[in-house]
Amino acid sequence: MTRVGLISDIHVDLNRIKGEDLVTDLLARESARRNLDILLIAGDISSDYRLTLLTLARLEEGSGARVLFVPGNHDIWNEFHPEAKAWDAYNALLEHLGNLARGPVALCDGWAAAGDLGWYDFSYGDGSFSFEDFERMKYGERTWQDKVKSIWDRGTLDMHRLFVQRLEAGLPAEGRRILFATHVVQIPEFTVAPPGPMWKYFNAFLGSPEYGEIAQRYGAEIAVCGHVHYRRRVLKGRTLFVCPCLGYVAEWPAPPDPEKEIAETLQVFELGPKGAVPMPWVT
Template structure:
């Protein structure tokens, strides 16, 4: 089975890079066909509105004819177009979709399962010696504000949300028995995927890139692949026999070309599970 991985498409802000009538769902579907992918995993941040993101997922599923599984990113919890302000309502919306992994592990066979949740940030990758938790809770450093402060409304502090999602991930991991696991989150779960410290900006804003508390999962569960997004770059890493994959399309300002199809082709990571 060939599994494709992609994240951080941001189809709304990257829309201006499209030419003619082609859509991002068509581009991704063509790549699935060309690369003969059997199962597609998308690790969040499709757009900045949950209904737009879901429409994209439905289109790719219909056009490609393969399963397309998804965990929301922080931007997918936004509602810039539709004006929803209850983020937990948006979480429940995604949870009820057939292509969502939220609280619904996907059993591939007797040997493999896919477990996923968005995850949230617990401030653990920020510089704890320089900033207090109260300062991280402000989500603002001088003139810069982490935009989830404006558009995401969990009704609790970030660390509480991060723990809430971690508990859901652990429950799902426990439910799949002794199967090998492909874990998919949106936030990063390994220190090598944040911006190296010290850094004048990211010694603060790293706090919102991932959760260091999630690292314990790799010591407890048979995770073979760990898929992430959020950071807008492309990187793979093997550490302690876990294959970490970050396959972000990211914003067009970071692209090496002006061609969305070429960039998506470069961003997609494909790996193959052995046949039984």
């Protein structure tokens, strides 16, 4: 049996009070307390790839668990490296051996973890908007920050297509039990619903149902994503879709209780030869 903990969107640069990181040490401690063999983070660790790498190292050291991750859109932002393109940060993160974008990782008992960042294809946006509307990534006064901080070498739909191709090329052959991970939202159930006027637009940048279709087509038993700052699970066919986002301290009930938020968000499963057994949220 391998005990794996799933969490996403820990945003260690933003989840601070008076400059103090609220998350890293507590998450490491909670991972140790829950006896995790593997901690899998579905992206948005920070908005600076260098801090993301430092955080991964601290989590490994403090938890005793092997840390796997997929990058989130924040992890590849150039906010702190204005000269950098998205690929610069994406490629720097590939040097970490726990990055699933390098290729699938074999776990115990025939299990494998596979995943990547993923991108979006606007299909979760409302049909009343045009392709050009979505390409602007601006609604009223609000600009979707990937427009200015994620500078790829190709258009949005081409990025999505590239991630679909990479994921499919990397998925293990038949006979493996699969833990599938993207940062972006894989199923419409995890988009913002009911969307107000603003989210009818901004849902467009959450992901694509194609990622969920890949998870189901390859028989993934667990499919984890982040990005939307929800904490939910949905079972579809044999695939349990999990969205375990810690989110921003500003989104937690006041006064903030990081220990409780982390304990409630971290979703733990025991992976064995017969499948995945969910462990209680808080033990």
